[in-house]
Amino acid sequence: MRALVVYESMFGSTEAVAQAVAGGVQEFMAVDIVEVGAAPDAVPDEVTLLVVGGPTHAFGMSRPATRIDAARQAPAIISLERGIREWLKGLPVRTSATQATAFDTRVTSRVTGSAARAASRRLDRLGYLLVAVPEGFRVTGVKGPLVDGELDRARAWGMALGVAVAARQASRS
Template sequence: MRALVVYESMFGNTEAVARAVAAGLRTRYEVELSPVTEAAGRPAPEVDLLVVGGPTHAFGLSRPATRKDAASRVPGPVPAELGVRDWLDAAFPVSPPRAAAAFGTKMTEPRWLPGSAAKGIAKRLRRLGYRLAGAPADFHVDGMTGPVTAGELDRASAWGAELAAAAHPAAR
């Protein structure tokens, strides 16, 4: 069984969460990790489980303007040319039953801050014909540039293991 984890990460936090999710998925799957910029150049993934993650920008999935703004807030280069929204909006529908899951990262403070990249990703995955293997999950980051909040990588790994159990045919 094969899983693909595609992620968008500007400051390395969403990538760290993606790696933790992949570690949890490895309990039942052979896992490949791919930044969205690399996934964009490949055909539709032929995998048993597709997991997609991205950062929450301005209450949802990143856009060119929000990526540019985020990149301007730190010194040094930040990948800002392509996001998960763009990749999913350009994707072709799939034939069911295909399993997928969505995760996002978002700032821990302020707690009242609404929005979730995970929910936007899940909506797009369902629209493409995927069956969600689990509820979309948000993982917290301290401030805009991180680091990932203490304990969240363990939670991400546990979420990945739960997804693997729920999505794997032998688990049903």
């Protein structure tokens, strides 16, 4: 079993969550973690679990304009050229039983939308088997930092994903 974690991050919070999720998943399987700009154009066949994460911008996945706006707020943006929206749009329909889920980071307010829900819907349309509901991790402000305890929660969520995928694989054997 192998997992691939693909993330988009502006100021580093989403990258930190991706690292924590990968840390939890790797208790159960090998994990590759990659920034979306360097992600493969197709998910390799040996990937059992795909986890996609990105920041919530303007109530959903980032767009080129929202990434440009983020770049105005900080000199060193991590994911400027391509976001998860564009990466997912370019993925081919999946024909194997790869499991997937999505997460996002979002400001702690009542109305923020969710990049993870939008990404999860796209993964479902592409033929991935959704292994978990999309998860949101909270940041204190646009540039972060993460709310205390969110990295621990991300690692625990990653472990739960690993357990779910391992159980599904065992039941198929």
